[in-house]
Amino acid sequence: xLHRLFxxxxxxxFMARALAELLICGTLAGTVGVVILLRRLAFMTDALTHTVFxxxxxGHLLSGDSGIFWGALxxxxxxxxxxxxxxRRREVAEDTALAVMLTSFFAVGVVMVSRQTGYTADxxxxxxxxxxxxxxxxxxxxxxxxxxxxxxxxxxxxxxxARTFDPEGARAVGYRIxxxxxxxxxxxxxxxxxxxxxxxxxxxxxxxxVPAAAARAVSDRLVVIVPLAALIGALGxxxxxxxxxxASINHGLRLASGGTVVLALVAFHLACLAAGTARRHRRCxxxxxxxxxxxx
Numbered sequence: 001x002l003h004r005l006f007x008x009x010x011x012x013x014f015m016a017r018a019l020a021e022l023l024i025c026g027t028l029a030g031t032v033g034v035v036i037l038l039r040r041l042a043f044m045t046d047a048l049t050h051t052v053f054x055x056x057x058x059g060h061l062l063s064g065d066s067g068i069f070w071g072a073l074x075x076x077x078x079x080x081x082x083x084x085x086x087x088r089r090r091e092v093a094e095d096t097a098l099a100v101m102l103t104s105f106f107a108v109g110v111v112m113v114s115r116q117t118g119y120t121a122d123x124x125x126x127x128x129x130x131x132x133x134x135x136x137x138x139x140x141x142x143x144x145x146x147x148x149x150x151x152x153x154x155x156x157x158x159x160x161x162a163r164t165f166d167p168e169g170a171r172a173v174g175y176r177i178x179x180x181x182x183x184x185x186x187x188x189x190x191x192x193x194x195x196x197x198x199x200x201x202x203x204x205x206x207x208x209x210v211p212a213a214a215a216r217a218v219s220d221r222l223v224v225i226v227p228l229a230a231l232i233g234a235l236g237x238x239x240x241x242x243x244x245x246x247a248s249i250n251h252g253l254r255l256a257s258g259g260t261v262v263l264a265l266v267a268f269h270l271a272c273l274a275a276g277t278a279r280r281h282r283r284c285x286x287x288x289x290x291x292x293x294x295x296x
Contacts, residue, residue, distance in 0.1 A: 006238065009245040014132055018198075021134045021142055022237030022261065025195040025207060028146045030233025031153070032191045033212030034226050035184060038164050043095065044083060045188055046205050047102040051079040052192050053109035053127075053201045061112070065133075069141050072196050076189030079105070084182040129200035129258045131241070138197055145194040149187055156183055199258040206262040207233060214269040217276035232268050240264035 010016045036045050052075045059071020079101070086097040153160070162170035163180045171177055188208070195204040215229035240261030247253040247260075 005246055006242050009242055009249075014134075015241070015245065017134045017136065017139060018131045018257070019238060019241055020139055021131060021198050022241055023234045024139070024142045024146050025191075025198050026211070026233030026235075026237040027230045028149060028233075029191050029195060029204070029207035030211035030215075030229035030231070031226060032149065032187055033208045033210075033233070034215070034222070034229050035153075035160065035164070036188065036208055037212040037216055039184065041184070041188070042209055044087075044098055044185075045208050047098040048076070048079050048083065048185070048188055049192050049201050049205050049208075050102045051105035052076050052189070052196060053106050054112060056196060056201060057109045057112045066137070068197060069138065069193065072193045073190075075105075076193045077186065080182065080185035080189045083185050084178065088178060088181070127200045128203060128256060129196070129198050131198045131257045131261075134197060142194045142197075145190050149190050149194075152183065152187060156180070160184070199261060203258050203262050206265055210262075210265040210269050211236065214265075214272035217269070217272045218279070232265070232272070236265035236268055237261050239268075 010019050036042060052072050055071040055073070055075020055078075056068050057071070058075075059067035059069070061067075062071070082101065083098070086101070159170065159175045159180055160183070162173065162175060163177060167177060170180075191208060192201070192204055195207055198204075199207065211229040211233035212225070214232050215225045218228060219225055240263065241257055243264060244255045244257045244260040247255045
């Protein structure tokens with residue numbers, strides 16, 4: 001049964017490519033998601049996933065499917081710079097700046113899509129992805145982005161940790177806080193760009209947030225949270241894709257691959273929450289002192 005569910009579907013080339021894409025994106029997003037969780041940048045990340053949307057649309061209009069990556073990359077980098085600039089200006093509230101950018105950029109993308117003949121189909125594909133049509137060239141692009149992000153995080157590991165846990169101390173040591181914030185925004189933008197083809201601009205937020213939140217529910221140690229988040233991101237992609245295939249092919253129940261991946265990640269999150277609650281309960285029980293019996 002497990003072999004039929006988790007191995008057999010991926011003997012088909014298009015399923016194997018889809019699985020490879022989700023493993024790359026899930027692992028990468030899970031790792032970067034830990035930084036997002038620690039810095040409490042969930043709203044910023046949500047805004048960034050939506051502001052990439054017009055870039056996706058423009059890239060598709062100019063060069064078809066092959067232009068989606070480059071359009072998303074341009075929009076992502078532009079958004080990272082604008083977010084860093086606007087959120088550091090004292091006269092503009094951070095949540096206000098994010099909300100304005102999110103709604104305005106996303107509206108521009110919707111308006112551009114609405115002018116096309118296949119409006120509904122194109123909008124659905126841009127928002128929720130086309131994971132089953134991933135090509136080898138797109139796989140290579142995702143792998144290059146993943147390698148770049150990992151290298152950037154490795155080089156900036158110490159400054160980023162200092163910025164996360166002690167911003168004033170990091171500033172006193174001489175770290176450029178503005179540049180570090182820009183680096184994080186660029187990293188998130190690159191993950192969004194790598195994942196947008198797989199699950200679309202809406203569902204990519206789940207890849208970035210849910211695995212890290214699930215890992216955080218299980219452990220308080222960063223050395224455990226980071227690899228566990230990456231593992232959950234990868235396993236969620238695998239389980240969701242396999243479940244979607246099984247339901248659609250063998251049971252006549254059509255399930256969208258991207259949405260099923262998100263539901264699989266949420267299921268892992270709920271399991272981790274239950275495991276974390278049980279662990280904390282055992283710890284509290286072990287710490288309660290046992291009162292000696294009192295003789296009557």
